[in-house]
Amino acid sequence: MFSRSVLAKAFAPPLEQVARPSLTATSTTFRACLHQSTTTTSATNPPTEPLSATVRAQSSIPAVQPTFQTSTTPVTRADVPADKQPIAPAFTTPLKVSQSLLSTLPQLTSQKPHYITAHLHDRPYLLTEGDDLRLPFLMPNVAPGDVLRFNRASLLGSRDFTLKGSPYLDERLFECRVRVLGVDSEPLRVKEKTKRRRRHVQQITSKHRYTLLRVMEVKAKSVEELQREGAIVEEEAKA
C-alpha cells in the first residue's frame, strides 16, 4: 500500500552526516525507500532495467554502517539495522506516458499548491502539504519520525488541472511523503449490551489507537524529471 523511506536526503539525519566527518563516506548512499513487506522485491539484486526512479535505485545496496551501530548519542533514525533497510521498488518496465499527458503536464506543475487523493487500504484521503492525517487504524511497524511514501493515488490536481488515473496513477508520476508523528487514541467507548430476559447490562469497552501522520510533500513530477528518470513517450494508439 505504501512505501516507507526511513531516510530521505533532505531531512534531519543529514545534519548527522555533517556532524560526523568520518562517516560521510559511508552515509552518502541514501537509504531512501522501503516497500512494505507486501511487495516481494529483493534488496540484494538491483534491477538492471532503466529505472524511472534512479535516485531511489541507489538505495538498493544495503548500506554498510557498522559505525552507526556503535554510536551513542544522539541516536537518530539513521540507526536502522541492515535487515530493516529500505528496499527500492523494482519496476520491470519503464514508465510510459502519453504524448497528450506530456504536453499538458507543465500546466499542472506550474500551478503551485497541489492536492492529492492518496489511497491507503482503498480509502481515499484528500491531502495537501502540511496536513494532519489521522489514519483510522494503527499502522504496524512504524515509529515516530519515520517517513513514508504514499504510492497509490487516483487524483493529483492543482486549481485548474487534475491528473486522473485509471483508476490509479503510476507511482512514478508523483511524490507524496508523510511523516509518522505518533500514536493517538480515542476516549474510552462503553457500549451497553443487553440480552432479553436477563437482568444484566453488559458493558463492552473499547479504546482504539490511531497513527498520526503529517504530509511533508505533495509534488507532481515535471516533464524534465520524468525524462531524466527514463520515461518513455508513448504515441496515442487511438488518436
Place this chain on the structure above:
Amino acid sequence: MPVQGIRSVTSARNGVGAFILQCKRLDFHYCDWAGSSRGMVSFLKHQLNAFAKQNPQIEIRVSPRPHKHPVIKGHYINGREKAVCVRNLEPEQIFQKVNLLKQNSGEKNKRTKKPVTSINDSVRGIWSPYHGGLKSV
C-alpha cells in the same frame, strides 16, 4: 502609505521539516518494598538503559515513591502530562506502556470523525454561486 503590512506569526507544522518528538520527559516512580513494583524494578534494572539509549530525546527520571504503586508519567511539549499506573505488570507490559507514552502526542484524547485536518487554504477554493458556469438570463 499605500499598503501596510499586518504582522502575524507563522504556525508550526511539526514534521514537515524537522520532527520533534512530543514526549519530553518520562518519570518512573517505584517502591523498593512493595510487591506491585516487582516488574517495575526489574524493568528499571534491565531494560531502562537500552530504552534511554534508543531515545536520547526523552529526559528520564527515576525516583522512589515508597508505599505507593509504581507509576510512569509522561510529560509532553504542550505542557500536559499523562500518567500510567503499572502495578503488578510484567517488564514486557511495562515496556509497552512506556512505548505508548513515548509515541503519544500529549493531546487530550478526542474522538474525531474526519481523518484529515488542514490549515492550508483549499486548493480549488470554496464554492460560490457567482463563479464558474454562469447562466445568462
Place this chain on the structure above:
Amino acid sequence: MKRLQLQRWSSSALSSRVRTGSRLHRQIYYSGARFQSTTSNSLQFEDDQSLAGQQPTPPSTNSPFPQFTKHQLPSPPIQAARESAKLAALHARLYLPSRLPLETLARCLVDTSADPNFQFNNNSLSVLGHDLLTNYASEHLVCTYPRLPLTVIFAAMYAYAGPKTLHAMSREWGVEHAAVPGGEVDPGLLQFKRVAPGTNLKEARPLVGTTRPNEDQTTWRKSITSSVVYDNVFGDPELAAPPPAELSDNVYPTNDGINSEPPVTAEVASANFVRAVVGAIYLHAGRQAAKRFFEQHFLSRQLDISKMFNFSQPARDLARLCARENYEAPVAKIISETGRRSRSPVFVVGVFSGRDKLGEGAGASLVEARSRAAVAALKGWYLYSPLEVRVPSAMEEDGAAPWKPVYVDLGEVIV
C-alpha cells in the same frame, strides 16, 4: 567562492571559558537572593536526586584560581553541562550535530540578563544567529515574492524570524525556564532574570538612542524607504550599537558585584536562545548545517502572505500601477449580481485592463465590490512568484549550478 575563515573571527565567541580570578572575585558580592534560589527550584531538586553527579566538585588545591561553589556563580559552571539530562535530551530532540558540544548548548541557554559576562552568556551567538536568520529569511522572501512591498516584507520577516515566532518555537522545542538564574540551576533550563509581575511593558516610552537622526521629532514623516537604512529588519526603530572600543572594554561589568542588566521577558530571552542555537550551529557545524536547520525549522512553518496586506486606497493604487506599467487604465465592470433591490445584495465586480481581467471581488455594494476587486488585482501583482526559485545562498554549496539572475521588480507602487 572563498570560504570564510571561521576560526579567525569566531575566536571570541568560542573562547575557552576560563573564569579569571578577578571576575570571580566580584561574584562574592552577589546578593543573598541567589543563595536562596534553590528553594524556588523545587523541580531541580528532584532532578538532582536522579542524577548522581550533581554534587559540587571538591575544591582542588593545585588550581591557581580560588574555587567557588556553584551558588556563587551567576550561571551554571561548564562542567555541569555534561551532567544535565535535560540538556542532552534537548540536544537530541533538535537533532543537533554532534560537533556542537553540550557546553555550547548550555551557553546558548544563558541570557545576558542572567550572566552579564559576554564570555558566558549567549549574546555573541545570538547576534550571529539573528543575522543568519534574517539573511536567510529575507533572501527567501525576496526571491520567492520579488514584488512584495517593503511593509509586507517587514511583516513577513517578523513572522518568520520575529521574537514572537522564536518564542513559540522554543516552546515547541520543549525548553523550560528556570525560575531564577544561578550557578546551581540545571543548565538545561533557560536562564534569564524575569521581569517582575505587574510591570507595565506596554507603556510607550519613546526609544532614545536609535540610529535614526532627528529621532526627537515625533511629528516628522517617517518614510518606509528610510526605515531600510535606519530601522531593523522588522521595520522597528533600532538602538544604536555602542562604539566598538566600548564593547571590548565592557567584557566585564564595571559596577562591582551587582548584576546591572535589566530583567527581560520570557519572549525576549527565548528568542535570544533560538538565535543563539542557530549561531552555534553555524560556528560548530558550518554554513550548510545552519542553512538546513533554518529550512527545516523556520521555512517549514506555515505563513499565508496574502493575508498580510492592508490597503487604504486600492483603486487609486491600481490606477497608478497600470499607468506605471503602461497598461490600459483599469475599468470596473459588473460580472454578476443578485438582489440589487433587496436587503442583502451581492455584486461581483471585475477590474479589467483592456481585455484582461486583473481581479475580481464580491461585495454588498458596488463600491465595496470594486474596492475588493482592486485589492485582489493588487495582490495578484504583488504576490507574483517565479517558477523555479533559487536563493543566492544556494551558490555556497559545492558543485552548484551556475547562477542565473533572479527576477527583480521595479518596486512597489508609489502614490
Place this chain on the structure above:
Amino acid sequence: MATSIAVSKRPILGLPFLLPCCEPVTLQLRRAQSTYRRTKQRLRIKPDASFGSSTDSTQAHIIYNPPSSAPSAYHTPLKFLPPNDVRRTLRTDTSSSSLNIDALPSVFKSVPEKKYHLTREDVEEIRKLRASDPLVWSRWKLAQRFNCSPLFIAQACEASPQKKEIQRQVLEAVQSRWGAKRRMAREDRELRKESWGRDE
C-alpha cells in the same frame, strides 16, 4: 411535547404562530426516504460534468476543470506576468476568457471624460475667488462656474482656516444630534470600510 399533542387536535392552519415550529419537522420528513437505500441513492451526487467520466480513458490523463470559486490571490493574472515567464505561453491556450467583456455593464453609470480645459490663469482665478470669500465660493460653486469637478478645486486650492473651523463646527452641530444608534452605525460602517482593504 405534551402541549403539542394537545394542540394538534385543533386545526393547525388556524393557528399561524405555531407553523414555524412545525416547519423543520416537515422539511425533515420530505428529505427522508422510506428506506435507507433510497436515501443513500438520492444523496449520491454524480461528479461534475467538467470532471469527466472515469471510464473514457485507459491511461492517466490531465483534464482542465476550473473550479467555481473566487479566484486565488496567488495566481497572478496573465497581464501581470513578466514577459519571459513560462506561464504566459502555457496559459493562453487554455484560459481564453469566456466572458464577453464589452457586454458587461460598467459599475458607474457614466464615466465623465476628462477635458483638461482650464489654464494657469483659471487656476489663479479659482484661488483668488476662494480666498476672497470662502463662504460664497464653495467648492461646488467654483466647480460649476469653471465647469470642472469639485475634486479638481480641492486639488487646486485649500480653504482658509476660518472656513475649516466653520465647517468643523457645522459638522459637530450635526453630529451632536445623533443618538447612540446612529453613531454606532456610522462607526461600524467606517470599520467595515477599512476591512475591505484587508480583504476580510
